[in-house]
Amino acid sequence: MNRPNARPAPVSALHRLFASVAVERQASLAGELRRFEQGRGARLIEAGTTPATVFFIVDGLVALLGRGGGGEAAETGLVGPGGLVGHAALLGSAAAGSSAMALTGLRGVAIEARALRHALEDDPPLRRELTAYAAERLAETEALCVCGALHSVEQRLASWLTRAAALLGPDRPIELTHQQLADLFGVRRASVTTSLHMMEGEQSVRCRRGRIEIRDLARLEGHSCGCRRAS
């Protein structure tokens, strides 16, 4: 498979957490962490509620889903390994603007939001690091607002697949149906199918039942609008 130039691995939110606290506090913070596993489709956060738990993702993909006035949902962000779900909990007791749903099986480490907020209160470096992470998520959501308004389904799909491949690794198939992708983007399934057929025709992806394999990441990236690169 052809691949574009490798990018440096992002610093994970969990790494930031420990890198920013004093050594003597790391043990007590570690004591608050627990491993978790969730199946595909699990809801980690519900929009409109204050997250009780913050999830550091070690493996898997999570879609953040905002809800329109008519009750319809669309993606407002994508979190993968190295990311954190529940960033609203870092902003005081703010309610989450988006739900969080597992798109794959998940593995990670969780901490009660109250314990993390308590740690933030008297630890400015930790607060700075995690507030910066929350700001990155906000910037991603803002970029996706622009993306949805200005770019075609094909561009958005290529951008999403490129980002998912960057998060999961390009050799791992993405197990989502055309309908599930259409639901994420708030578009008709036929639009996703047409775009994927085009990408298949030029051999940048291969689609099987409910499964998309990336065959040529560089070519796929060439179709992307690039809106997710900054996220």
Ligand SMILES: [Zn+2]
């Ligand atoms: Zn875009």
